[in-house]
Amino acid sequence: MASDPLVSAIRARIPAVRLLTEPIDREGYRLDETSYLRAGLPRAVALPTTTQEVVELVRIAAELRVPIVPRGAGTGLSGGAAGIDGALTIAFTAMDRIIEIDRENLVAVVQPGVINAHLKEAVAAQGLFYPPDPASFETCSIGGNLGTNAGGLCCVKYGQTRDSVLSLEVVMADGTIIRTGGRNLKDVAGYSLTHLFIGSQGTLAITTEATLKLRPAPPPRLTMLAFFATLESAGAAVAGLAAAGLSPVTLELLDQFPIAAADDMNDLGLDRTAAAMLMIESDMPGVAATAELEMAEAVCRTAGATDCVRAADTQEADWLRQARRAAHYALERLGEVRMEDVGVPRSRVPEMLRAIESIAARHDVRIGTFGHAGDGNLHPDLVFERGDPTAEAKTEAVKKDLYRAALDLGGTVTGEHGIGSTRREWLEIQRGPDAVRVMRAIKAALDPLGILNPGRVL
Secondary structure, eight states, X not given: OTTOHHHHHHHHHOTTSEEEOSHHHHGGGSXXXXXXXXXXXXXXXXXXXXXXXXXXXXXXXXXXXXXEEEESSSOOSSSTTOOOTTOEEEEOTTOXXXXXXXXXXXXXXXXXXXXXXXXXXXXXXXXXXXXXXXXXXXXXXXXXXXXXTOOBTTHXXXXXXXXXXXXXXXXXXXXXXXXXXOSOSOOOSSSOHHHHHTTSTTSSOEEEEEEEEOEEOOOOOEEEEEEESSHHHHHHHXXXXXXXXXXXXXXXXXXXXXXXXXXXXXXXXXOTTOSEEEEEEEOOSTHHHHHHHHHHHHHHHXXXXXXXXXXXXXXXHHHHHHHHHTHHHHHHTTSEEEXXXXXXXXXXXXXXXXXXXXXXXXXXXXXXXXXXXXXXEEEEEEEEOTTOTTHHHHHHHHHHHHHHHHHHTTOBSOSSSOXXXXXXXXXXXXXXXXXXXXXXXXXXXXXXXXXXXXXXXX
16 A cells, blocks of 8 residues: 555655555455445544644545545434445544533533444543434444434434534535534524534534533433333323323334343343333422323323333333333344334324335344434334345335335335435435435535535535
C-alpha cells in the first residue's frame, strides 16, 4: 500500500492520523452487524481524533475521487457502514470525547465516537438524562445513532434521536465545516439542516460534533410484564393502551419464540407458554407511576392478558429489561439471524402481527418477532440453520412480503435501522418517484462528486 496515492497523501498531509492499510486490519471494517451481506474491503481505514483531520481526509478523497464510508461503532443493521471496495473508511471510534455537559442549558456537546451508554452514565452522574435508547446502547455510538436517526425502547415517550439534537457540526463533501444550530430550544432561522443530516447515513455530510438535548433525570421506572395467549390479544392491548391515552416510557413486545430464547439465555422464569409478552414501564413521579401501571394492567386484562407481573424492585426491573434488549442476541444463539425493521401505525399492530405469522408459515421460515410496539416498530427476526443454502432466497422472499404488508397498512419498510444498502429498491416504492427525485437533487447539490457513502440510501 506504500505506493497507493491515497495512502501516500494521507501520510504526507496528516502524519498524526492513525491509518490502517494491512488487509487483516481492514477486514474488520468490511461488515456492520448485517454479517450476511456481501461487502467490499476498504482501501484504507483512517481513525481521526479531530474535526480538522476529518476535513483533510475529505479534501484528499475529493481530490482523488475516492469514495468515503463514515463509520461509527459498526452496530448498524442496514449495511450503511459496510465497506466499499476502493473506498476510504473513516472510523470515528477515536473521536470519543464528551466535550461539555452544560447543566444550565441542559445540553451535552460530544464527538461522534462517544458510546451511547457512556454519555448516559456521564449525564446521570449530574442528575440528567439522555433519552435515545437503542437496544445496542452499550456498544453503539452517538454518530451512528445520528446517521440512522436511531430509536430504541423509550422513544414511544421521548422520540427518536432527532428529538434530542439541537445542533450538528458537519464536514461537507468539499471539506467545508458548517454548524446547523446552537443551544437554543427554539431556532427557525433558515432550513432545518440538522434534521436533514440526521438519518442520512453519511450520504450528505459527515458529523464531527453534536449538541444534544438533556432532561432532568426521571424517577426509577416501575416495570410490568403482561402475558397473552394470542398475538391478536397482545396487539389489541397495544392499541388499547394508545386509545386509553397512556404514555408509558416503554411498551415492548416479544412473541413466543424470543420469549423462550431470552428465558433460556437469562433464566428469568418467563411464561414460555404465552404467545406474546408486553413489557410496560412508567417513569412518572411517585404514585403516578403506580396509577399508570394499574391502568395499563386493566387495559391488558380487558384485551385478554392471562397474567400481569410487576417487578419487585429496580434490580428485578433491570433484569427484565435486559431480557428484552437481548432478544436478538438470544435468537442468534439458535441459528443465523436476519433482522427486519418494519413499522406500522400503532392501531394496526395487530394486523401486522397476523401478517408476520402468515408470512412465516407461507415461506416455512422461523420468525421471532419483538420490538417497540408502542410506536408500531416491529423487528421480525428470520432464524435459519447455520449454513442453510436456502437462507438468502427465502430472506428476499420474506422481505418482499413483510415490506408489502407494512406498506399496505400505511407503514414503513424501516422504523429505525435506515435504508442503508439493504432496502434501497424499496425507497421509491414507499416514497414515490417524485420524492426520490427531490432526494437525489439534494444529494447532487451537497455531494456533486458522489463520494459520500455511495450506494447507500439512494
